[in-house]
Amino acid sequence: MKPHTLSVLVENKPGVLSRVTGLFSRRGFNIESLAVGVCEEPGMSRITIVCIGDDAQIEQVMKQLNKLIDVIKVSDLTENDRVERELALIKVNAEPGSSRAEVMQLASIFRAQIIDVGSRSVVLSVAGDTKKIDALEKLLRQYGVKELVRTGTIAILRGSKTVRSTK
Amino acid sequence: MKTGAKILIEGLQREGVKTIFGYPGGVVLPIYDELYHSSLQHILVRHEQAAAHAADGFARASGRVGVCLATSGPGACNLVTGIATAYMDSVPIVALTGQVPTSLLGNDAFQESDITGITMPITKHNYLVKRTEDVGRIVREAFFIARTGRPGPVLIDLPKDVSTREIDFEYPETAAVSLRGYQPTFRGHPRQIEKAMELLLEAERPLLYVGGGVITSEAAGELCQFAESLMIPVTTTLMGLGAIPCDHPLNLGMLGMHGTRYANYAVTESDLLIAIGVRFDDRVTGKLDTFASQAKIIHIDIDPAEIGKNKRVDVPIVGDAKSVLQEMLARVRKKKDYEKWMARIRGWKEKYPLRYPKDGSLRPQFVIEELSALLKGEGIIVSEVGQNQMWTAQYYCFRHPRTWITSGGLGTMGYGFPAAMGAHFARPDQVIFDIAGDGSFQMNIQELGTVSHYRIPVKVAILNNRFLGMVRQWQELFYDRRYSFTELPPVDFVKIANAYGIDGIKVEDPGEVRSALKSAIETDGPFVLDFRIEREENVFPMVPAGAAINEMIGGQCE
Numbered sequence: 271m272k273p274h275t276l277s278v279l280v281e282n283k284p285g286v287l288s289r290v291t292g293l294f295s296r297r298g299f300n301i302e303s304l305a306v307g308v309c310e311e312p313g314m315s316r317i318t319i320v321c322i323g324d325d326a327q328i329e330q331v332m333k334q335l336n337k338l339i340d341v342i343k344v345s346d347l348t349e350n351d352r353v354e355r356e357l358a359l360i361k362v363n364a365e366p367g368s369s370r371a372e373v374m375q376l377a378s379i380f381r382a383q384i385i386d387v388g389s390r391s392v393v394l395s396v397a398g399d400t401k402k403i404d405a406l407e408k409l410l411r412q413y414g415v416k417e418l419v420r421t422g423t424i425a426i427l428r429g430s431k432t433v434r435s436t437k
Numbered sequence: 438m439k440t441g442a443k444i445l446i447e448g449l450q451r452e453g454v455k456t457i458f459g460y461p462g463g464v465v466l467p468i469y470d471e472l473y474h475s476s477l478q479h480i481l482v483r484h485e486q487a488a489a490h491a492a493d494g495f496a497r498a499s500g501r502v503g504v505c506l507a508t509s510g511p512g513a514c515n516l517v518t519g520i521a522t523a524y525m526d527s528v529p530i531v532a533l534t535g536q537v538p539t540s541l542l543g544n545d546a547f548q549e550s551d552i553t554g555i556t557m558p559i560t561k562h563n564y565l566v567k568r569t570e571d572v573g574r575i576v577r578e579a580f581f582i583a584r585t586g587r588p589g590p591v592l593i594d595l596p597k598d599v600s601t602r603e604i605d606f607e608y609p610e611t612a613a614v615s616l617r618g619y620q621p622t623f624r625g626h627p628r629q630i631e632k633a634m635e636l637l638l639e640a641e642r643p644l645l646y647v648g649g650g651v652i653t654s655e656a657a658g659e660l661c662q663f664a665e666s667l668m669i670p671v672t673t674t675l676m677g678l679g680a681i682p683c684d685h686p687l688n689l690g691m692l693g694m695h696g697t698r699y700a701n702y703a704v705t706e707s708d709l710l711i712a713i714g715v716r717f718d719d720r721v722t723g724k725l726d727t728f729a730s731q732a733k734i735i736h737i738d739i740d741p742a743e744i745g746k747n748k749r750v751d752v753p754i755v756g757d758a759k760s761v762l763q764e765m766l767a768r769v770r771k772k773k774d775y776e777k778w779m780a781r782i783r784g785w786k787e788k789y790p791l792r793y794p795k796d797g798s799l800r801p802q803f804v805i806e807e808l809s810a811l812l813k814g815e816g817i818i819v820s821e822v823g824q825n826q827m828w829t830a831q832y833y834c835f836r837h838p839r840t841w842i843t844s845g846g847l848g849t850m851g852y853g854f855p856a857a858m859g860a861h862f863a864r865p866d867q868v869i870f871d872i873a874g875d876g877s878f879q880m881n882i883q884e885l886g887t888v889s890h891y892r893i894p895v896k897v898a899i900l901n902n903r904f905l906g907m908v909r910q911w912q913e914l915f916y917d918r919r920y921s922f923t924e925l926p927p928v929d930f931v932k933i934a935n936a937y938g939i940d941g942i943k944v945e946d947p948g949e950v951r952s953a954l955k956s957a958i959e960t961d962g963p964f965v966l967d968f969r970i971e972r973e974e975n976v977f978p979m980v981p982a983g984a985a986i987n988e989m990i991g992g993q994c995e
Contacts, residue, residue, distance in 0.1 A: 280618075281617075281618060284565075285553065285557075285565070288554070288557065289557060292557055292558060293558075296558050326745070329745065330742065330745075330746060333741050333742035334742050336741070336742075337740070337742055338562075338618070339561070339562040339582060339616060339618050339619045340562075340618055341618050342617050342618040435617065
């Protein structure tokens with residue numbers, strides 16, 4: 271049982287996301303994270319799904335996804351050299367003075383950006399893999415995280431290899 | 438200029454549809470108005486569920502796509518059981534539903550239901566048509582998707598304004614459909630086929646385990662040829678009955694929960710299982726770990742997701758059963774002698790035949806045997822679900838594919854009667870029987886109205902035990918005979934049939950069975966037979982739930 275990152279190329283049509291997520295829930299597969307957006311090919315979207323399962327379960331997930339008419343291609347990136355990123359927006363307490371300075375220092379170490387400054391809080395934007403964001407969040411907790419928004423993971427292969435519709 | 442409704446009807450006719458089963462309502466009025474002028478035959482059912490089952494029965498009997506039509510909301514929702522039944526058994530149907538106008542979608546409008554949302558898990562694909570311009574393309578795609586690859590139901594939801602609006606539209610002459618996300622694999626991989634043939638030469642105790650996929654791909658001929666050319670015994674699933682004639686020396690009948698002892702013993706001792714068009718369903722395998730545990734497995738199926746789903750497979754072959762069997766036949770070079778294995782199987786066949794008590798009381802198995810003898814295994818036999826279904830599967834001698842129509846995967850009571858109506862429109866030349874229980878028959882008994890209306894010659898043989906028999910059997914065996922809500926009060930089915938203008942006979946004596954069946958067959962039009970059978974007769978042999986399939990109870994020699 272380990273997390274698998276699946277890249278799913280789909281028709282950009284109404285209902286396609288609910289077809290994909292409905293399949294996961296009714297067949298008892300768990301989604302750890304999910305991200306959807308348009309991609310380089312017109313009329314298509316790419317869904318990145320992180321799910322946990324043994325090899326047989328993941329094989330079944332991929333086969334079932336492939337059966338959906340609106341799914342064009344399913345690739346498991348897990349065994350490949352890849353880059354993964356997610357984005358988090360974190361609103362953290364930062365009273366003017368020492369705590370604000372410390373928060374800003376942490377932001378700089380994690381290469382997070384301060385995208386909003388309020389009188390008693392700041393909003394940080396940080397991109398990275400899951401572990402990096404987890405680490406920053408943990409460090410910020412002592413100042414008081416007021417709100418945390420995270421995207422699902424997105425992933426891309428390193429080098430010139432691609433996940434495209436052409437087989 | 439054409440309305441969406443006209444484009445729809447024209448599309449159906451272009452797909453070769455002659456008959457549709459439906460029920461009108463508010464938002465399908467434009468479609469019904471178009472039907473009024475059309476040469477399409479429309480059969481008005483008495484409940485939308487029956488329209489879906491009739492389309493399904495039509496599809497199973499003919500191999501063509503069946504079509505049903507219902508209005509929005511309750512009409513569409515009533516199709517759901519029928520669509521799910523078709524989905525579980527991979528039956529190609531196109532279900533057409535009306536929908537509230539696009540301007541009201543999502544407003545909880547009168548008779549609005551999200552039928553594409555509701556049927557997403559039970560259709561191969563579905564469409565909510567938003568523009569009249571898309572109707573023509575979607576009709577073609579829907580039929581293409583329904584009948585190709587692993588067939589299945591496709592639903593098209595048509596909002597009223599989409600049906601009403603007029604546009605300039607002509608169907609293109611070339612009917613090619615191209616979907617970039619849908620390219621089913623048809624031909625098996627040659628290297629995998631080669632590997633399968635090698636395993637056959639290594640095997641001592643091979644067994645063909647054959648299911649509905651062989652019927653669907655019209656591969657029964659190839660299957661028998663393959664089995665005969667290598668002398669390999671064949672067991673079929675419930676859905677595969679008819680793929681090989683019942684009395685063929687290589688046929689072991691049905692396997693699984695109510696299969697023959699010899700089929701289940703053969704699976705257990707086999708060292709090579711060649712599974713074709715099957716899905717290792719729990720009713721077949723019993724306890725999975727012990728199912729064919731001595732065997733290497735070759736699995737041929739058009740749906741890659743079925744391969745390795747329940748059971749680890751040694752040689753997976755994704756492809757159409759007919760095409761793969763043809764390839765395998767072409768590669769039969771050396772033959773191996775499996776005579777020792779066949780002799781062992783013949784021994785089991787002699788020792789453990791299907792049997793039931795013959796004590797002068799009216800037994801359901803006898804009714805089926807008599808019908809089988811009368812029709813010589815010809816005709817189309819449809820069943821309901823439960824004991825009636827299992828007795829028919831065990832005792833009717835099927836000789837041809839598409840002559841046995843039953844709800845296998847979903848196990849839908851009430852399926853048989855409307856499916857039999859549909860089968861008639863596919864094969865009007867055939868005698869059609871619905872083998873029913875008194876429970877199942879009462880689930881769609883309103884269709885007596887339809888068969889009477891159109892004089893559809895469906896013969897209903899009710900194996901009437903005034904119980905929900907299969908549930909009662911489980912209560913008897915596993916719940917200490919606590920018959921919780923399984924006893925039904927007596928019903929005079931002949932009187933009910935008469936009220937619809939249909940003839941019927943009540944039969945209580947085994948001596949009257951044959952003449953009653955004859956009267957039903959010889960009567961033009963529908964007929965109802967009410968067989969008052971032994972009330973607590975069981976279906977044996979039986980594998981208790983969760984047991985290994987060679988651990989069967991009942992039906993053995995005394």
